[in-house]
Each structure stands twice: as C-alpha cells, then as structure tokens.
Amino acid sequence: MTEGVRLIIVGFGVVARSLAGSLEARGEEFRRTHGIDFHLVAAVDSKSAAVDRNGLEVRELLRRKEETGRVGRRSLPVSEVIEDTEADVLVELTPGNPLDAEPGMTHLKSAIKASKHIVTANKMPLAHEYTSLVASAESRGVQLRYSACVGAGLPILDFGDACAVSEPVQKVEGVLNATSNFVLSRMESDGSSFPEALEEAKKLGYAESNPWLDVDGVDSAAKIVIIANHIMKKSLTLKDVAIVEGIRRISPTRVKALMEEGKKVRMVACVERRPEVRVLELPRDDPLSVVGACNVVRFHCKYSGERVVSGSAAGGVTTSSAVMRDLLRVGDSIRAG
C-alpha cells in the first residue's frame, strides 16, 4: 500500500524548483522504496499561487514559472492557501528577513494552526523563535523538520543528533558560512584583497549580489542558534549571539603574515555557554581550517571527545536533497501512523 502525501510548497525559487523537478522524476522510486506517493497540491511564489487538490501538473508548473516568472495566474493570500488547502506538509522555502523572520514566520504559524507538518530550509524563523515554534508544533502533533537550514545538504544536525544520543554535547564550534569561507580561502591562495575575493565569489556564483548577511556573520549566527537549540537543548535566539567580527576587515597582509606562521583565519561560530561568531586564527592543520565553499562543525562530546563533520555546503540541488530527506522522514512517519 502506498501512502499519498500532499505537499504545499511556499517559495518557488532555486531550491523549490529543483525539489519539485526531482520529486516528480523520482516519484516512482519513492513509491517503491518508501511506499510514499507525493502530490504537489499548491505552490506559491511572491506574486502568485497555483492550487489543485487533485495534484498539480509539475512539469507544466515548472514551465510556467520559467516562462512567466509566476507559478500561477492569480494571487491568493498565502496564509489562506496554507490553512485552507487540504494537505499534509508545508514546505517553506522563502528567503528569511533577518530582522523579523518574515514572511516565513507567518507561514510556519499558519501551518501549525492548521495542523500541517513542516519541512523548511529557511533558517530565520527558527533562529528567532525556535523554542515556541517547536513547542507549539509539538502540542498540535505537527512535525517540524529543518535539516536543510544548517549545512545545506551536509547532514550536520543529524550528525550532532547521533553524537548526543548517549552523552551531552558540551560545546559546538564550526565554520557555517560557505560563502565567507570561499572568500577567505581565495585570499589565502592568491593574495587577493577582500573585495577582489568577494567579486570572484560572486562571479563563480558562490555569493549573492547582496552577500552581507554572509560575510558579516549574521547567517552563521542564525545557524549556531539552531544547532545549540537542537543539539544542546538550549533556548537561544538570534539576539543572544555576540557577533564579534565578520570577515570584511581582514586584510591581505594579515592573511599573508598568518600563512607564514602556519596559520589560517576562519570565521567560526561557537557555543558553549554564550553563542558567538568571531574570526579566529587557527593552525593550518586544525580541522576547522577547511578550504573552499564548505562547512565544518566540531562537536565536543562529554565522554568521547571531539567529533568533526565537514563537506561542501552550497547550492540549490544539495539543499533540496536535504529537504527531500526530511520529506521522506515525514512521509515514513505518516505511513507508520
């Protein structure tokens, strides 16, 4: 027996489109391997919405979005779509505003109110109101999954979960912003200045046109909040993080001098008691001294010592693979009743 799982996708950008396309292509595989039959019943972008309770034609939807820039012909209030469409899961993939976490925050609250499970890659709502969102989801019997929020496709939260099963994790530290790490690596490899390296990152598609959330440490701060709350059971918010220093003022001279001493500078987010984001000078062979557009996290476990996970952590397809992982887990549990 296959279980039908109906999805609403809100935000139809890079991550969402690659998710929709691969769910469609791999639909048969998931029916076979998980006994789950995904149907997309609603899709929403910033200007329009498409709703069909019998399941939208995904190829047609992707084509329309590509050609017209819109998923649907009309615009509908997003909260209404989330609350009134018969569906099992909200997939929230809008960009999050760092000041108030909107529009994602409202979307998540609507879904919880309507008892719909949630899978999201948007870190801002969780960085702002992790504790209350998790509590209210739990009280309504709603699953809230967010592994794509940290590490894109790299399963950092799952790895941390495993570390924390049998012992407390006492400290977590990591390089959580791939764009910044690319920029620093670039400065090391050819002596370029910060603006030059950032320009290069934009050209190669690692950095967005407005990369300040990345290089000033806000994105890392949001992620360390989620890790601390999820793995260490804290109840932090973005405001609790001391963002000591981003990477924008790092000079090529400093990078060069450190290299000569066998050191590297890295933007590290850390939580033991108080969470913080700062620029650290690390030995070249420290596991946190990773190179390129990637993430690395070190979990300090009470009895077994340090555990490190690292890997590349950028791009729409990798991120959508984490969303897909969460969706299958939600599907599995629905199927298990």
Add this chain to the structure above:
Amino acid sequence: MKVVMKFGGSLLASPGGIQRVSRVISKGSKKRMKVVVVISALGEVTDLLLHAATNAKIWDSTQVIHFIDRIRGIHSQPLAEMGLRQPTYNESLDQLEELLDDLKLTLSGVSILRELTPRSKDLLLSFGERLSLVVVSAGLRQAGIAVEALTGGNAGIITDDSFGEASPDVTKTRKGVREKLLPLLTRGVVPVVAGFIARSATGEMTTLGRGGSDYTATLLADAIAADEVWIWTDVDGILTADPRIVKSARVIDELSYAEAEEMGFFGAKNMHPLALAPARKAGIPVRIRNGFKPERLGTLINPHERKSSVIAKSVALVGNVGIVTVSGETLVGRPGTAAKIFELLGRAGVNVLMISQSVSESNISAVVRKSSLERAASALSEGLSQVGINAGVKVEPDVSVLAVVGAGMKGTPGIAAKVFSAVASKGVNVMMIAQGSSELNISFVVASRDSEKAVNALHESVVLGK
C-alpha cells in the same frame, strides 16, 4: 534544406533557454529542415574551467572536491528543473556523475603533478561541452525531439595534435562527418554535437581554441554540404558599433565573409579567427541570430559583396592595447627593419595588431595588446642590439585602436582623408593610421581618453553617412 545551428552558452544557461532551443529546432523540422545542432558549454562553465586550469596546480584535494560540487550544481539544477521523465532523469544524472568522476581525476592529476600540460588543459576544457551535452540532449528529448548526442570527435571532426588550437584535417573530417551525420539526418534524427572539442588521429581529446564552437558548426556544414549555418547568440546580430559606447548603433543586415572576418580580427564578435573559413570556401551563408528573439532575421554573412551606398559597415574600438615604438637614425634606409621587428615580436609570442612606419623612416611603431607590451619592448631592445641595430624603444600604454570596416572603402579615393577629418573635427589627435592590405579596413590609434568621442564621430559620418 540542411541547416547547422549553433547555440551559445548564454542560451543554454537555464531550462527555459533549453526549451527555447527546442522550439527553434521543432519549428525548423516542421518546415522540413534537416537540423544539425552544435552546442557550447552552459553559461559560465568555460570560465570556471579556465579558472581551474590556472589554479588546479595549487589546489589540494578538498578544493578539487568543491570545484566538482560547483560544476555538479550547475548541471544538476537544470536537469532537476526540467521535470524530466524516467529513465531519462536517472540516466542523465548517471552520465553527469561519470563525467564528473573523470573531471575529478583530471584535476587531481594536475594538483598532484603540479603541472598542466597543453594536453591535459584540452582534456580539462573539453568537459564544459561534454557536460552541456548531457543536459541539453536530455532537454531536447523531453521536448519530443529524437536526438543523438555526439562529441566533436564522435561526430567525425579529426584534427592534428596541436593541443589548445588544433587544426582540422579537412579530408578526414569531411569523410568522418558525412559517414556519421548523413544517415542520422536521413532517419530524421537531430545530431547534437558538442562544439569546440575534437579528436586527434590517435584518439586524443583536442580543442579548436576559444570560440571554437562556431568553427565546429562551419566544419560540419562544409562536410554535409549544408545550405546555411545559423549562429544563435544573445544579441541581434553583428552591430555597426558597440551599443554601450555608440547610442545609434544598429544591426548590420548583410555583409560579406571578407568584411566579417575583418571585423572578427578586431574583436567585434569574439569569433574564432578561422570560424568562417570553411563556410567561405564552400560558399555557405552564415546567419547570426538572437535566440531570445527568433522572429528577427539577424545578420546574414554571405558570399557576395553587395554594392552599398554606405562607405563603412562598422566601427570597432579595441581597448587595452599599447604602442611600442622603435626609433633611431640607424633605422633610416636600412631595408628589412620592419620585417626584423615582426620576426622578433613573433618569436616572443607577441601578436601585432598594426604596424606603421613614420614618413621620415626614423621610427617604426607596432600596436600590441597591453598585456604583452612589456614583453614586446624587451624582445625588441634585446633582439635589435644583437643584430647591431642601435635603436631606442619606447612604449605608450594608454591608447586604443579604432577600426573602420567595409567593402565600400575599396577603391574609393580620399577615404582615408574623410575618415581622418571626421576624427580630427572633434579635436582628437590621431597617433597612427594604417590601411589593411585587403583595403576593407582603415585603422588608427588615438589616446584612450579620446576613443569614445572618436568612435561616435566616425559612426555618424562614415557608417550612418550623416
């Protein structure tokens, strides 16, 4: 009617772009056209690979892995977004992974050996078109077009083994391409050929040089005796001038191969220097068209030189050049000095864009790319003193070349004077002037700060004829 259509990377950068390409092909097929498709690498991929080519020597294995991830992302995103059916989706992902594995091996080799030979550089660059082939052919299949995906080598293009800029063996290529493509066309299959890459007689991957996809298209066209070649790009055709500098620039409807080649030489269209040659020899017309606006006809490059009322068809501005001047009394009356200078620069790998000798013959100036200006100067001062010519060598870095091109200039008396006065009337000082041997162009050098003013003046007077 047989048409070879080449699609540039900017048209293939998104799933929508690939759909657009499929509509163009379907439309052609409905009109009973037999279409051969030539494709470039997706979007910026060639630039990324060039970036890897210069940097892989200093990369460690992590950097290689990250680069591969980046390339994977660029190709897997459109594959996912196209909403492919099975088994095409999984097959395409498998092909992608296979190529990425090879790419990783190539890059790891470079990073371990800390060396990039021309042979491995060609191999490295070939991945752009080969990866693109996976994505584009999946998209065309999805649109219901029967395609056969071929690398340049598999399509029959055979070259020598001068890696980096290999020369096709015309006889073997004609034979190989015909044998491969004609049966496909007869069966109604659209061959999709990865441009830019080819194969040496011993089976190694070679490339035709930057802009080589256009060359692939004309080589195939020659071999199968195509009726036309259509180069689909993201611009409306060849323009009379750079629209960023000249507001009144417009599309040239028609020009001859000779004119087009002359413009290509001056960097008008990033065209491969030899790209037109096969079409020219076979008399096959080439159209440059805008893939985003397929209803427009674009620019037709054809065998005939039509008489036209305008004197010139275009004005190009080539920046980033410099002048190196050799001067000295001993140059006077010494025959063969100019040839010697050419030879010395050639040996130093410096490309000479223009050369001119002053009336007094006491100095000779050559225009070269700014990046090779220093190299040119030292090659000349060393080389000339070795053969006993005592000469001063001077460089001038901040200059630009203006090139006016058009068959209308041939045999028109007083043309140089007219061109000259158009510039002079704007108070611009002309530092050098030369008429090309084909008489299809006059080019001259001005200070870079004057160049935009001069281009506009010329466009007004000799292209628009005002």
